[in-house]
Amino acid sequence: MVRSAVLLEGLFMCVFRLKTGCCVRYLMIGLVWVGLIQGAWAAIQESEGKGYRCTIMDLSRTTDKGFFVKQFLYRVNVRPQTFWVDRNQGLVRGDVFDNVNAQEIRIIDRGSEQQAFKLLSVFGPMMTIDYLQIKEYKEGAQKPFTGMSQGKAFSGLCQVVR
Secondary structure, three states, X not given: OHHHHHHHHHHHHHHHHOOHHHHHHHHHHHHHHHHXXXXXXXXXXXXXXXXXXXXXXXXXXXXXXXXXXXXXXXXXXXXXXXXXXXXXXXXXXXXXXOOOOOOEEEEEEEOOOOOOEEXXXXXXXXXXXXXXXXXXXXXXXXXXXXXXXXXXXXXXXXXXXX
């Protein structure tokens, strides 16, 4: 989001100062940025099966004494965070959850009417693990999810996309 704002500001300033070289530079960078976003989304949508568009609604972390602490400020002060999941390949793209740099992506269970979709992403070299579970078996288009990343527990809802 910050990159987009900087690009728009730069383009705006170039247009009003009539610096042609500057305008072309910001326009080209903006087009590349939009193309990357559209390409990632198209790859998820064109996969054989369905995927998910998920919105984080809550966040907790553990204290040094082992208790969960709710991050109430997260719900009030942070814009809704979304991420996309390709159910066939296990690809996750978003601000909070993203496994583009994972050394290993393992779909543990693809989900069904009885089971949740379960995904494990392993990162290195310090070996961190992200875990995502989407309750595929729940009725309706909204599927609750739970995710673990960087010692934080996230929850929210995923919308099935085809």
